[in-house]
Amino acid sequence: GAVVSQHPSWVICKSGTSVKIECRSLDFQATTMFWYRQFPKQSLMLMATSNEGSKATYEQGVEKDKFLINHASLTLSTLTVTSAHPEDSSFYICSAQKQGGEGYTFGSGTRLTVV
Amino acid sequence: AQSVSQHNHHVILSEAASLELGCNYSYGGTVNLFWYVQYPGQHLQLLLKYFSGDPLVKGIKGFEAEFIKSKFSFNLRKPSVQWSDTAEYFCAVIFNTNAGKSTFGDGTTLTVKP
Numbered sequence: 001g002a003v004v005s006q007h008p009s010w011v012i013c014k015s016g017t018s019v020k021i022e023c024r025s026l027d028f029q030a031t032t033m034f035w036y037r038q039f040p041k042q043s044l045m046l047m048a049t050s051n052e053g054s055k056a057t058y059e060q061g062v063e064k065d066k067f068l069i070n071h072a073s074l075t076l077s078t079l080t081v082t083s084a085h086p087e088d089s090s091f092y093i094c095s096a097q098k099q100g101g102e103g104y105t106f107g108s109g110t111r112l113t114v115v
Numbered sequence: 116a117q118s119v120s121q122h123n124h125h126v127i128l129s130e131a132a133s134l135e136l137g138c139n140y141s142y143g144g145t146v147n148l149f150w151y152v153q154y155p156g157q158h159l160q161l162l163l164k165y166f167s168g169d170p171l172v173k174g175i176k177g178f179e180a181e182f183i184k185s186k187f188s189f190n191l192r193k194p195s196v197q198w199s200d201t202a203e204y205f206c207a208v209i210f211n212t213n214a215g216k217s218t219f220g221d222g223t224t225l226t227v228k229p
Contacts, residue, residue: 032215034215034216036219042221043205043220043221043222044159044205044217044219045219046216046218049215049216093158095159095217097215104161104215105161106151106159106160107158108157108158109158
């Protein structure tokens, strides 16, 4: 199967600090990964498309300087929330597609709480 | 603009009742269609998907969905729900099959009473 691991599962940080979230494809290579954000009782909103070896593509309204994405290898993409504020508190989810496969596998998500 | 809409925000059923959750999209081109389920405290899981071929798609846990191109719909069905089907259900569409990014509907909360 295709497994995507996301770490950490939850994190609490102080306002003004930065937090890094990792998304790993454990048993396949993923040239493209996607980062989503989910607010309570709302749907997933795509934040950006992470491309291995190149810059991420951000959706309209997403601050690229605040949400730094790095996809340095075929199995790892990271999302760094810089200078986090309480309004950044949310559930962040990544997904990836196994090359040649159909459908996308989602990570288990990261609950970020900024205090 | 491309969009995905799920008309039912919260559905409450008794066990053994039949289920149909609506999903419509606005786009005239080729799409890939998905239904995901999110059980309480768990991550998203793929229920079923449609890429091409038979428009009636069967997924896991007894779910099925039918793609009706003329209606731009991809409704999810299950003939007899169980208490364990209580979850959030999301319809997702890939509008640009080359880009691969999914657009999600707002989700439908299904509560099944025992």
